[in-house]
Amino acid sequence: xxxxxxxxxxxxxxxxxxxxxxxxxxxxxxxxxxxxxxxxxxxxxxxxxxxxxxxxxxxxxxxxxxxxxxxxxxxxxxxxxxxxxxxxxxxxxxxxxxxxxxxxxxxxxxxxxxxxxxxxxxxxxxxxxxxxxxxxxxxxxxxxxxxxxxxxxxxxxxxxxxxxxxxxxxxxxxxxxxxxxxxxxxxxxxxxxxxxxxxxxxxxxxxxxxxxxxxxxxxxxxxxxxxxxxxxxxxxxxxxxxxxxxxxxxxxxxxxxxxxxxxxxxxxxxxxxxxxxxxxxxxxxxxxxxxxxxxxxxx
Amino acid sequence: xxxxxxxxxxxxxxxxxxxxxxxxxxxxxxxxxxxxxxxxxxxxxxxxxxxxxxxxxxxxxxxxxxxxxxxxxxxxxxxxxxxxxxxxxxxxxxxxxxxxxxxxxxxxxxxxxxxxxxxxxxxxxxxxxxxxxxxxxxxxxxxxxxxxxxxxxxxxxxxxxxxxxxxxxxxxxxxxxxxxxxxxxxxxxxxxxxxxxxxxxxxxxxxxxxxxxxxxxxxxxxxxxxxxxxxxxxxxxxxxxxxxxxxxxxxxxxxxxxxxxxxxxxxxxxxxxxxxxxxxxxxxxxxxxxxxxxxxxxxxxxxxxxxxxxxxxxxxxxxxxxxxxxxxxxxxxxxxxxxxxxxxxxxxxxxxxxxxxxxxxxxxxxxxxxxxxxxxxxxxxxxxxxxxxxxxxxxxxxxxxxxxxxxxxxxxxxxxxxxxxxxxxxxxxxxxxxxxxxxxxxxxxxxxxxxxxxxxxxxxxxxxxxxxxxxxxxxxxxxxxxxxxx
Numbered sequence: 001x002x003x004x005x006x007x008x009x010x011x012x013x014x015x016x017x018x019x020x021x022x023x024x025x026x027x028x029x030x031x032x033x034x035x036x037x038x039x040x041x042x043x044x045x046x047x048x049x050x051x052x053x054x055x056x057x058x059x060x061x062x063x064x065x066x067x068x069x070x071x072x073x074x075x076x077x078x079x080x081x082x083x084x085x086x087x088x089x090x091x092x093x094x095x096x097x098x099x100x101x102x103x104x105x106x107x108x109x110x111x112x113x114x115x116x117x118x119x120x121x122x123x124x125x126x127x128x129x130x131x132x133x134x135x136x137x138x139x140x141x142x143x144x145x146x147x148x149x150x151x152x153x154x155x156x157x158x159x160x161x162x163x164x165x166x167x168x169x170x171x172x173x174x175x176x177x178x179x180x181x182x183x184x185x186x187x188x189x190x191x192x193x194x195x196x197x198x199x200x201x202x203x204x205x206x207x208x209x210x211x212x213x214x215x216x217x218x219x220x221x222x223x224x225x226x227x228x229x230x231x232x233x234x235x236x237x238x239x240x241x242x243x244x245x246x247x248x249x250x251x252x253x254x255x256x257x258x259x260x261x262x263x264x265x266x267x268x269x270x271x272x273x274x275x276x277x278x279x280x281x282x283x284x285x286x287x288x289x290x291x292x293x294x295x296x297x298x299x
Numbered sequence: 300x301x302x303x304x305x306x307x308x309x310x311x312x313x314x315x316x317x318x319x320x321x322x323x324x325x326x327x328x329x330x331x332x333x334x335x336x337x338x339x340x341x342x343x344x345x346x347x348x349x350x351x352x353x354x355x356x357x358x359x360x361x362x363x364x365x366x367x368x369x370x371x372x373x374x375x376x377x378x379x380x381x382x383x384x385x386x387x388x389x390x391x392x393x394x395x396x397x398x399x400x401x402x403x404x405x406x407x408x409x410x411x412x413x414x415x416x417x418x419x420x421x422x423x424x425x426x427x428x429x430x431x432x433x434x435x436x437x438x439x440x441x442x443x444x445x446x447x448x449x450x451x452x453x454x455x456x457x458x459x460x461x462x463x464x465x466x467x468x469x470x471x472x473x474x475x476x477x478x479x480x481x482x483x484x485x486x487x488x489x490x491x492x493x494x495x496x497x498x499x500x501x502x503x504x505x506x507x508x509x510x511x512x513x514x515x516x517x518x519x520x521x522x523x524x525x526x527x528x529x530x531x532x533x534x535x536x537x538x539x540x541x542x543x544x545x546x547x548x549x550x551x552x553x554x555x556x557x558x559x560x561x562x563x564x565x566x567x568x569x570x571x572x573x574x575x576x577x578x579x580x581x582x583x584x585x586x587x588x589x590x591x592x593x594x595x596x597x598x599x600x601x602x603x604x605x606x607x608x609x610x611x612x613x614x615x616x617x618x619x620x621x622x623x624x625x626x627x628x629x630x631x632x633x634x635x636x637x638x639x640x641x642x643x644x645x646x647x648x649x650x651x652x653x654x655x656x657x658x659x660x661x662x663x664x665x666x667x668x669x670x671x672x673x674x675x676x677x678x679x680x681x682x683x684x685x686x687x688x689x690x691x692x693x694x695x696x697x698x699x700x701x702x703x704x705x706x707x708x709x710x711x712x713x714x715x716x717x718x719x720x721x722x723x724x725x726x727x728x729x730x731x732x733x734x735x736x737x738x739x740x741x742x743x744x745x746x747x748x749x750x751x752x753x754x755x756x757x758x759x760x761x762x763x764x765x766x767x768x769x770x771x772x773x774x775x776x777x778x779x780x781x782x783x784x785x
Contacts, residue, residue, distance in 0.1 A: 128370075137394055
């Protein structure tokens with residue numbers, strides 16, 4: 001039992017944390033290192049980087065796209081993420097000493113969020129099963145992530161309602177983990193299950209779809225500004241070389257051959273010199289020299 | 300039955316799996332520089348191309364790795380609404396690629412290998428699904444506006460088409476269109492003589508209809524404007540095309556078209572970067588041949604979006620062309636709108652000519668979501684036509700519905716797919732017709748015009764289809780009644 005306690009509370013948490021941080025770093029690095037060679041900003045797009053940052057922030061915090069698609073789903077999803085944040089903050093009080101005032105103030109909302117969380121997850125799981133199209137397109141991973149969160153939150157709730165959680169030992173353990181000190185294992189009970197599930201979540205999180213929050217910032221459509229300068233930069237940037245082919249190959253019908261054919265055709269029609277546009281226009285009425293666009297048309 | 304109550308088709312997985320394009324001929328593939336159809340090592344080739352795309356295209360990677368599968372995109376896709384097929388949702392379409400990703404490229408596959416995985420996921424069945432469903436998407440990007448993560452399905456569709464091309468899986472009509480551009484400057488294979496003859500006929504028609512001598516020049520050097528139209532415009536959409544001539548005439552601008560490139564849209568983009576660049580470079584080559592002062596793209600959705608966003612990537616910038624006054628191509632609506640603002644049409648423009656016409660403005664997807672235009676066509680419509688209407692808000696502006704025909708779906712064998720893709724837009728138009736009493740559709744894309752003209756008749760909507768410049772041209776120089784003509 002002693003050895004098992006050391007394994008579960010001494011070794012596994014550090015291993016899980018390493019997987020979490022290492023995995024997230026690996027995935028984020030992989031994404032950041034992937035270029036997007038096709039510039040294709042989503043109209044109406046901001047012209048500069050500040051505008052793009054606001055656009056991302058607005059997408060991340062208000063989720064206008066989801067609101068457009070389905071306001072009820074938007075409410076559920078927004079509430080779910082709020083509850084996850086509150087639950088996270090609720091747990092944070094265990095890892096710091098002394099506990100700051102604002103964290104103590106969040107205890108009541110945190111408890112409420114903890115009770116709402118399984119409900120919201122269940123509704124979203126039911127939605128996935130109830131929609132015929134969504135059910136057809138779902139794979140096991142689409143169920144794994146919410147199921148893991150559901151098990152985690154239900155075990156946490158059960159810990160509080162079925163038995164009395166050993167909060168003093170848990171706090172000592174949490175502080176020990178933060179400070180890299182050995183702490184005695186809490187007595188056996190539902191906390192062990194909750195703790196192991198949390199470690200499982202840490203190990204799973206970097207690899208699966210729970211990384212979607214970081215995925216938003218990859219969106220080329222949302223992330224590309226739209227201006228003369230940005231388009232020129234995209235054309236000369238490193239990424240563009242991925243889609244730009246080498247020097248033009250000689251085709252049977254290149255511009256030079258074409259120029260020769262053009263001359264032949266006009267000569268065949270009895271014209272020995274291609275009439276310039278100005279001469280031709282002067283033969284019509286009211287020709288005017290257009291001064292040019294005189295402004296940044298394309299923005 | 301009123302169009303608004305057309306039933307949405309019931310959910311049926313694989314309902315349109317058999318609606319695939321006819322494959323390209325072997326000699327066409329050879330001319331394209333692509334491998335033969337399904338070479339013996341096609342699995343390795345396809346996986347190799349897939350891995351390369353994943354490494355080099357963040358948009359593809361995001362779609363495959365970041366999607367939560369929330370389903371918010373399902374009802375945004377015209378093709379899902381029209382066919383009821385889950386494979387035709389943006390999620391389902393990306394899922395066809397994600398199957399390969401999960402098996403061969405995901406972190407799990409890399410860490411655990413084949414453990415717990417199906418042995419061979421890449422078979423002829425999956426290839427068949429790819430061939431069907433990546434050609435049932437018009438890359439209209441409407442789903443991007445409904446995805447909370449901003450995932451762009453057009454990048455998935457395009458990448459997968461390029462991957463398919465790497466194993467010789469190319470639709471015949473796209474191959475022919477591409478080779479047509481390389482051979483005669485346009486996908487329809489119109490020879491320069493036909494183009495020139497048609498333009499002479501247009502000059503005669505314009506003189507007869509308006510009493511004004513207007514030029515429709517071809518291959519003239521040093522013009523103010525090199526117009527890059529769609530090849531069908533002088534023929535089946537000549538009213539819009541005459542609108543361009545009328546605008547240039549009213550403003551006193553010289554213009555020309557080139558028989559080296561008389562197609563704005565770039566079918567090479569559906570085949571691969573190399574092919575896209577070959578067509579993109581042709582714009583530059585045509586410009587160098589004729590040395591115009593401005594490059595102007597006519598009412599073409601994909602042509603404009605590609606030339607504007609990717610022109611410099613594909614062909615290099617225009618900075619070296621000293622004779623050009625604007626270093627980027629202009630859209631014809633930008634040009635006309637600017638001319639309108641400068642007063643070039645003052646005293647000529649009479650919106651009364653279009654009294655009684657009540658058109659609803661269908662903004663093409665490529666213009667509304669990829670084209671950086673918005674105010675310009677509306678300013679022109681406001682000046683030319685007093686009674687024009689916007690589409691209802693849920694499908695207006697950037698949320699505009701796809702017409703169902705762009706993105707290389709113009710093959711005869713895809714007629715049913717196109718009709719299915721048009722269905723949501725037809726429904727919205729029927730609503731506008733009933734509630735707001737609109738009598739016509741006005742749009743600014745040759746493909747939209749073709750598709751709406753063909754498809755709205757199928758749906759029994761008595762709406763006529765027009766281009767923005769058709770109306771502008773009518774307001775500038777209205778056609779005289781037949782009896783008043785000489």
